[in-house]
Amino acid sequence: MRKERIYIYDTTLRDGQQTPGVDFSVEDKKAIAVLLDDFGMDYIEGGYPGANPTDTSFFEAKQTKKAKFTAFGMTKRAGLSASNDPGLTVLLQAKSDSLCFVAKSWDYHVHLALGCTLDENLESITASVQAACNAGREALVDCEHFFDGFKANPEYALACAKAAYDAGARWIVLCDTNGGTQPAEIHDIIQSVAQVVPGDHLGIHAHNDTEQAVAVSLAAIDAGVRQVQGTLNGIGERCGNANLVTLIPTLMLKPYWSDRFSLGISDDKLKDLTRLSRAFDDILNRAPAEQAPFIGSSAFATKAGIHASALLKEPKTYEHVPPETVGNHRRVMVSDQGGKSNFLAELQRHGIKVARDDSRLDTLISLVKTREAEGYAYEGADASFELLARKSLMSVPEFFKVDSFRCMVERRFDANGNLITVSEAVVKLQVDGEQKMSVAEGHGPVNALDIALRKDLGCYQDEISDLELVDFKVRILNGGTAAITRVLIESGDASGARWRTVGVSDNIIDASFQALMDSVIYKLMKNRSLAGIGLDN
Numbered sequence: 001m002r003k004e005r006i007y008i009y010d011t012t013l014r015d016g017q018q019t020p021g022v023d024f025s026v027e028d029k030k031a032i033a034v035l036l037d038d039f040g041m042d043y044i045e046g047g048y049p050g051a052n053p054t055d056t057s058f059f060e061a062k063q064t065k066k067a068k069f070t071a072f073g074m075t076k077r078a079g080l081s082a083s084n085d086p087g088l089t090v091l092l093q094a095k096s097d098s099l100c101f102v103a104k105s106w107d108y109h110v111h112l113a114l115g116c117t118l119d120e121n122l123e124s125i126t127a128s129v130q131a132a133c134n135a136g137r138e139a140l141v142d143c144e145h146f147f148d149g150f151k152a153n154p155e156y157a158l159a160c161a162k163a164a165y166d167a168g169a170r171w172i173v174l175c176d177t178n179g180g181t182q183p184a185e186i187h188d189i190i191q192s193v194a195q196v197v198p199g200d201h202l203g204i205h206a207h208n209d210t211e212q213a214v215a216v217s218l219a220a221i222d223a224g225v226r227q228v229q230g231t232l233n234g235i236g237e238r239c240g241n242a243n244l245v246t247l248i249p250t251l252m253l254k255p256y257w258s259d260r261f262s263l264g265i266s267d268d269k270l271k272d273l274t275r276l277s278r279a280f281d282d283i284l285n286r287a288p289a290e291q292a293p294f295i296g297s298s299a300f301a302t303k304a305g306i307h308a309s310a311l312l313k314e315p316k317t318y319e320h321v322p323p324e325t326v327g328n329h330r331r332v333m334v335s336d337q338g339g340k341s342n343f344l345a346e347l348q349r350h351g352i353k354v355a356r357d358d359s360r361l362d363t364l365i366s367l368v369k370t371r372e373a374e375g376y377a378y379e380g381a382d383a384s385f386e387l388l389a390r391k392s393l394m395s396v397p398e399f400f401k402v403d404s405f406r407c408m409v410e411r412r413f414d415a416n417g418n419l420i421t422v423s424e425a426v427v428k429l430q431v432d433g434e435q436k437m438s439v440a441e442g443h444g445p446v447n448a449l450d451i452a453l454r455k456d457l458g459c460y461q462d463e464i465s466d467l468e469l470v471d472f473k474v475r476i477l478n479g480g481t482a483a484i485t486r487v488l489i490e491s492g493d494a495s496g497a498r499w500r501t502v503g504v505s506d507n508i509i510d511a512s513f514q515a516l517m518d519s520v521i522y523k524l525m526k527n528r529s530l531a532g533i534g535l536d537n
Contacts (some may be wrong), residue, residue, distance in 0.1 A: 003262040006221060006251060009043040009173075010036050010244060012280075014072050016192070017047065017452055018237035026057050028283055030072035032061040036232075038264035039276055043102060043227075045070040050090035061092035068138065071096040073139075075103050075128040078116035092131065093305040098138035098170075101128050105160040105175075106149030118156055123162045126223060129167035137165075140171040142205060142322040144473075147174065147181040151191050153432055160301030162196040171203045171227050173238065179209025179239065183219040190223035206242045213242035221261070232280045233289070245277050249294045253321045267325075274327035287471050288489070294326045301330075340365065347393075350386045351529070355391055374504060375477045375484050381502035383491075383522040384469040384515070390525075399460055399524045402517065403428045403435075405452070407445040425449040446472070446512045453516055460524055466494035467523050474508065489515040493523065 013029050028074040036044050044067045047055035055504065062069050071094040076085035083089075090353045091099055101261060103125045104110045110121045132139040141164035143149075144159070164172045164432075174193065193202060204220035206213040217228050224534070234243030249256045252270055274295040279286045290298045300323040323330050328531070329349075340356060347354055354361050367388070368378060378385040390396045414420050425448035430435045437471055438455035442448030454464055455473065471490035476483045485508045492498045499522055503514025 001259075003260060004200075004226065004281075006261045006263055007042040007172075007203075007227040008040075008244065008248065008265070009045065009070075009227055009507070010041040010067075010231065011072075011205075011232040011241065012036070012235065013043045014047045014055075015229075015237065015241050016231040016235040019235040019240070022235060022284060024054065026054055029058050030063060031052070031283060032280065033069075034231075035065045035276055035279060038269075039272060039407075040263075040269050041067045043068045043070050043098070043265050045072055046096070048072045049094040050087055056090070059096060061098070062095045067093075068097040070098045070100050070140070072100045072142075073099045075121075076131075077123040078114060078120035078124055082127045088128060088131060092135050092137075098140060098320070099130075100131040100140040100142055100173075101142050101164075102142045103128075103160060103164065104145070104149075104249055105143035105157045106145040107153045107156045109145055109149070121378070123157060125160060125163045126167040129169045134382075139169045140173060140203075140504070141169045142173045142174050142175050145177045146176060147176050147185070147189060149193070150509040151248075154192065154345040157197050158193065160194055165197045165201060170201065172197050172201055173203035173205050173227065173229060174215075174225070175205040176207055177205075179207030179213065181206075181216060183212060183215045185227060186216060186219040187223040190220055190225060194224050197278040199224030200226045203229060203230040207236065208240045208242065209238060209239065211239070213240070214246050217242045217247055218257075219253075220477065221257075228468045229379045235284075239244075245295055247272060247325050249273060249321070253316065253325060256481070270325060271327045294321075295328055299323070300328055315331055315433065343368075346385065347389060350382075350389065352389055352393060355498070360393050364389055365421045367392060371504075375486050376502055376504050377486060377488070379501065380488060381500045382513075383499035383502045385471055387518055387522055396525060397528075399431075399521060400457060401430045402453075403430065404512060405449060409445055409448060423448040425452040427452040427455075429453075433458075434458060439464075445509055446516075449509070449513055450516055453513075454520065457520075461525050464520060464523055467520065468492050469519070470498065472512075477504075485511045487511040487515045489519055491523070497526065499523075499526075 013024065013032060018025055033044055033046065040284040044064055046058055046063060046069060049059040049071050050055045057070055071091055074087055074089040076082050076088045088441060104114055104121055110116065114121060129139045129141060143160055146157055158464040202225040204217050204225045206216040217230065221228060228247060229246055229453055230242035233245055246450045249265065249270060250266060251261060252263060252469055259300045277295045278288050290296050298320055343361065344356060352426045374379065387396060405425065408424045409421065411421045422441060423443050424439065425445060426437065426439050436456050436458065440448050440451035440455055442451050450469060457464060468491065469489060470492045473488040475486040477486055478484055484504065484506050487502055487503045490498060490500045501515040501518035501522065503511035505511040
């Protein structure tokens with residue numbers, strides 16, 4: 001059976017920029033465009049030239065090699081000709097392959113937002129599309145608020161879609177701008193649109209206000225649309241847009257879809273999905289969503305002992321797709337709920353071989369459960385678990401020994417009379433038989449300790465030059481100012497590797513220092529593992 005083609009339209013750089021707290025620079029946009037283009041997106045919408053200096057600068061040159069580079073903007077204003085509309089002029093000057101016009105398709109918005117007649121809005125759609133086509137650009141029209149508009153005045157909503165199609169638009173995109181349309185409503189509405197615009201010219205643009213944007217998008221494909229719009233990791237205005245990181249593997253890996261449709265993304269590229277998602281989060285400087293479908297660190301994780309036992313025998317028992325198809329990996333977590341199967345699987349993942357009947361394994365399991373009762377959480381701190389396991393089952397070199405550390409926080413007025421808080425840390429340690437003392441100031445006591453600890457590790461100093469602390473989380477376990485505190489630290493290095501470490505104490509500084517030390521020791525151990533240097537001696 002011949003498969004129909006679904007076209008993926010990425011609007012991360014435009015719609016995603018509406019996310020609170022997200023503000024792309026030109027360099028950010030260029031880096032993200034390269035990631036999207038290499039992955040295989042059909043369209044990459046780069047922004048709104050003329051709306052702000054960043055987007056205007058971004059469109060001074062074409063930013064893609066394979067994907068259609070798309071500029072977004074409004075249809076011309078009512079009362080102006082296409083040639084005299086300044087906004088349309090800027091759009092036509094952008095170095096893009098295609099132009100996407102946002103057009104009102106709800107009569108209520110035409111009167112309220114545009115302040116023109118319904119016929120004038122139709123004329124603006126027609127003239128704008130024709131101007132783009134005459135300039136040799138592919139034209140797309142986002143019919144804003146289409147589903148709400150259809151419910152209020154179906155004849156006018158259809159007239160807007162038909163005007164765009166008749167004028168020569170390649171794609172007429174039906175937008176669920178308020179994100180409230182239910183998947184069950186989609187089929188009949190799109191079937192009505194298909195009476196005036198062929199399905200292979202229709203797209204869907206869903207927002208996630210009821211957390212159904214992916215479901216709405218899939219329902220629209222089932223109903224006949226052949227372009228789907230969305231963003232990386234589902235970012236976007238308010239509650240976000242349809243998440244392409246979920247949509248793409250669903251369309252490619254689930255037979256219900258893959259038996260009927262094909263995408264322009266190869267199976268090999270799909271294996272880069274997890275890397276793409278996390279690289280994007282890195283650019284945004286935010287932690288990845290652990291429970292995100294397909295690519296989250298918990299997407300293929302299991303914690304209960306009976307689940308782990310079945311998973312090791314046959315992964316299909318608790319996995320809907322093989323994790324490697326999207327570049328993720330299976331994770332059988334160790335915790336106070338886990339049995340031997342969990343521990344054996346996790347040890348195997350870390351390259352540690354131990355027999356099921358080895359008494360040292362029972363000792364390790366008992367130790368983990370005891371420490372988790374104290375507040376440690378090894379399921380979220382893979383590096384600390386590996387260090388603990390290696391110390392219990394074999395050996396870890398003593399790269400350095402900390403004799404003591406001290407932190408001081410002073411609040412005082414500086415020479416200019418400004419009230420400031422200064423943090424200073426002193427760390428005394430032994431490296432390769434040599435006593436060392438490092439002093440450092442930082443932005444808070446933990447930062448000062450981190451700087452002091454890594455300031456001079458003697459013969460190991462060059463090895464940690466690319467070590468970077470990526471995330472720092474504090475959890476109060478039992479309330480009050482004297483509570484037990486758990487600190488989780490995520491670290492990374494130039495290789496792109498990430499690892500997490502944990503510390504627990506009734507003193508937040510002590511808990512932080514435990515996690516900091518584990519991070520540095522794990523980095524040194526990892527370097528030796530990659531270099532093929534044994535860790536057993």
